[in-house]
Amino acid sequence: MKTPELAVALVMLILAWSTAVIAAEPESQSDRPNIVFVLIDDLGWNGTASYGNKLVKTPHIDKLAAEGAQFNAAYAMAQCSPTRFAFMTGQYAARTNHTAVIMEKHCMPYARMIQPESNRSMDKNLFNVGRMLKQAGYHVGQVGKWHVDLGEMGPQRKVLGRDYIAQWGWEEMKSSPDFKLEDDAKGVMKMTNAALHYLDTHRDQPAFAYLAHHTVHTRVEAPERLVQKYIDKGFARALSKQPKISERHCADFLAMIDYVDESIGYLMEGIEELQLERETIVIFMSDNGGLERLWDMAPLRRGKGSEYEGGIRVPLIVHWPSKVAAGQVIDKPVHIIDLYPTFMEIAGGDAGSHHLDGVSILPLMDGRGGFDRAAIYMHTPLYIPHYNKTPSSLIRTDDYKLIYFHGDYLHENDYKTVIPGERYELYRINEDISEQENLTDAMPEKTAELKAKLHAWLEETGAQMPVINPDFDPDGWQFKTSSRLDYQGNVILRDVSEGQKKKK
Structure with missing residues (x-):
């Protein structure tokens, strides 16, 4: 016969076990939240007021941050396609070899390094994030910039219509039939409406809405009323849709940021008006750093396309009132x-045999703790001449960042001058966010430690590496954009340097 104390202990044990099992199980179909992922194109880390923008007020985005979690050290890849591949796969570019923009190819036969070829289309059978969510019981929709398939630049997307992204398991989101708005530059509000319409018409199951805006990428286009707002404040109208660096902070670009903020207000108000039975999480992020000729990234160094913080550190805000x-x-x-x-984790999904390099960031936000990853990594083994970029890789820990330039690097005071030679740069990034003091000589042991970790990671991921070019011509090659690809992968010459012309 059990004693009262033993009986109580047994009951408590059973209750504790039951609670643990319930906590470990995914939420029921009715309880699991909708998710809206808003990805802005080319918005710099300091592009919103909550991140330091002093030129444009962004009250709706600021409210999102104030009511949720703002990440001050969130990273993406330095350009759009590699970031989107990384999102879709949950894997580093070093592992997938998705390191280039799908239609960019810079032919430099006389540069110091031979660049490895990049994968330019996502495998249609890949267990991407959309397929994982779909398997977990979510409706999965997307609108806007896809940019993970070279073929989308050709006639296939137009021919297939809504069936195009279905090849990867996604639905194309459409705006509601009654939506009409004049002067909706870059379709910002129309696409936002498409996300709301998707939530509204998929109430039976949780929905994932991937809202991939084309703004604030050039061409600079915004509603005229907002452009005029900034002209009235003293900012100049852009002279063209592709402004030069002398036109930085033009009224048109500031108006684009303003319009993004208005769209977030429209999104949040729309979600409230839908009176959905389930909660909706909203995640706001940019795909890479800002374009330097349009926006000053200070205090960050450089901008889009660069391995320095201005190219890869981005805003990230998570709004989930019941959990965050x-x-x-x-x-x-x-x-x-x-x-x-x-x-x-939110959906109660399972990646199965699909390898993930990423880890859930929920423990950082929901109070559980236990997020103990040692480092993040990046690998871009390419020349990107229009962003003054040479092949590089990097490791970022909580306190330090080490950049490895594989075979040449840029002069510190002249980003058009390329200096031959391997180079490492070490920064105490938690204190030197502007990356001004290279500590490789002052801290040789830390440099060696991070160098070993970086090279071990490159080997583990099977990273495609640039190699020394036996035809390197230090006098004959020029650091210039030379070509691009058509939708079939054919090279189209654009601007071949005189040095290269003479070699042919």
Whole structure:
């Protein structure tokens, strides 16, 4: 016969076990939240007021941050396609070899390094983040910039219509039939309406809406009323849709940021008006750093296309009132590859045999703790002449960042001058966010430690590496954009340097 104390202990044990099992199980179909992922194109880390923008007020985005979690050290790749590949796969570009923009190819036969070829289309059978969510019981929709398939630049997308992205398991979201808005530059509000319409018409199951805006990427286009607003404030109208650096902070570009903020207000108000039975999480992020000729990234160094912070550090805000406490500012480094496992945890999904490099960032936000990743990595083994970029890789820990330039690098004071030679740069990034003091000589042991970790990671991921070019001509080659690809992968010459012409 059990004693009262033993009986009580047994009951408590059973209750504890039951609670643990319930907590470990995914939420029921009716309880699981909708997810809206808003990805802005080319919005710099300091592009919103909550991140330091002093020129444009962004009250709706600021409210999103104030009511949720703002990440101050979130990273994406330095350009659009590699970031989107990383989001879709949950894997580093070093592992997938998705390192280039799908239609960019810079032919430089006399440069110091021979660049490895990049994968330019996502495998249609890949267990991407959309397929994972779909398997977990979510409706999965997308609108806007796809940019993970070279074929989309050709007639296939127009011919297939809504069936185009279905090849990867996604639905194309459409705006509601009654939506009409004049002067909706870049379709910002129409696409936002498409996300709301998708939530409204898919109430039976949780929905994932991937809202991939084309703004604030050039061409600079915004509603005329907003452009005039900034002209009235003293900013000049852009002289063309592709402004030069002398036109930085033009009224048109500031108006584009303003319009993004208005769209977030429209999105949040629309979600409230839908009166959905389930909660809706909203995640706001940019795909890479800002374009330097349009926006000053200070205090960050450089901008889009660069391995320095201005090219890869981006805004990331998570709004989930029932789970994420308001007003959080999180300094732990995270990467866009972390969204796949984060969404998987939210949905109660399973990646199966699909390898994930990312980890869920929910423990950083919901109070559980236990997020102990040692480092994040990046690998871009290419020349990107229009962004003054040479082949590089990097490792970022909580306190330090080490950049490895594989065979040449840029002069510190003249980004048009390329200096032959391997180079490492070490920064105490938590204190030197502007990357001004290279500590490789002052801290040889830390440099060696991070160098070993970086090269071990490159080997583990099977990273495609640039190699020394036996035809290197230091006098004959020029650091200039030379070509691009058509939708079939054919090279189209654009601007071949005189040095290269003479060699042919």
